Amino acid sequence: MNATCTSFRDHDTAARWVAGTLPAADRTAFEDHMVACADCQADVRLAVAVRGSWRQRRGPRWVAMGGLLAAAALLVVFVTGDETGQPKGQDSHLVTQAKAALGIGDTARAVDLLRQVPATDSLGAWARALLDSLNLQR
């Protein structure tokens, strides 16, 4: 490792290159050096590994947020659905969002899942029950 590597490391350049937050001039300078530098390539690998690991750590939180979004969206669909239980046309995008958040492609299955979740006093408790149900089914 030479002085250039040390300077890049001191400024977290590899991590910022991976994160896409380096100014253009710094990006060019880092790439010009990194292409021929095994140490800086190793720092890039470390940055990628840490970001990937963090994404895994954040997974449950993202699932929770997705579940809450799905809960909210599906609630709106039900509130505004017609008497047959079918969502109105203008709510179709909510159905799409809810299915995506739930990871379920079929509308009927998404609705069935929702109906299996017992009613609760609060939306938060209901969303947690929905998440539990999702986790049990995966």
Place this chain on the structure above:
Amino acid sequence: MDPAQLETLRAGVRLMALRGLRDADAADEAAQETMARAVAAIAAGRPDDPERLGAFVAGIARHVIADVHRRSARVLPLDAVPEPMDAGPNALAVIIRGDERARVRRALDGLAAPDRELLRLCFFEGLEPTEIARRRGEPPERIRKRKERALARLRAALTERHDTHVTSTTPAGDTTTP
């Protein structure tokens, strides 16, 4: 110039292409195209300074990546190729094996919460140590040392070989807090 010397640059070129194109196959093609152009340029007597070979090849790689973007009907000047990273999965992830990621994740879990937060600010917020120090009201040098200690553990986890047992012989207590 020795062709083997040029070949040592391929890994770095591929990193650039993965980051710039977000597609492993396209990155491999771009790396190959970069190498082919570099061979032709070297045969024509470039670069003038052999010490600048890395920067020269990196420049070729940037042009190749920009060409791929142009072929995708996204016509951009070379210095305006967009920063490709976002919060979602990215193509660079292919350079890390599943077992490597698992080891780094375990090492990350073993860090004290303040050190994990420090690394989050570095790796996700993209902040420099001086900015982190300013936000937290701590001396920059202390932030640097803590970050380096934490990173050393993660670096060791990433490079740990299958036939060694570094994890089992590492003391369980956290050593990253000041």
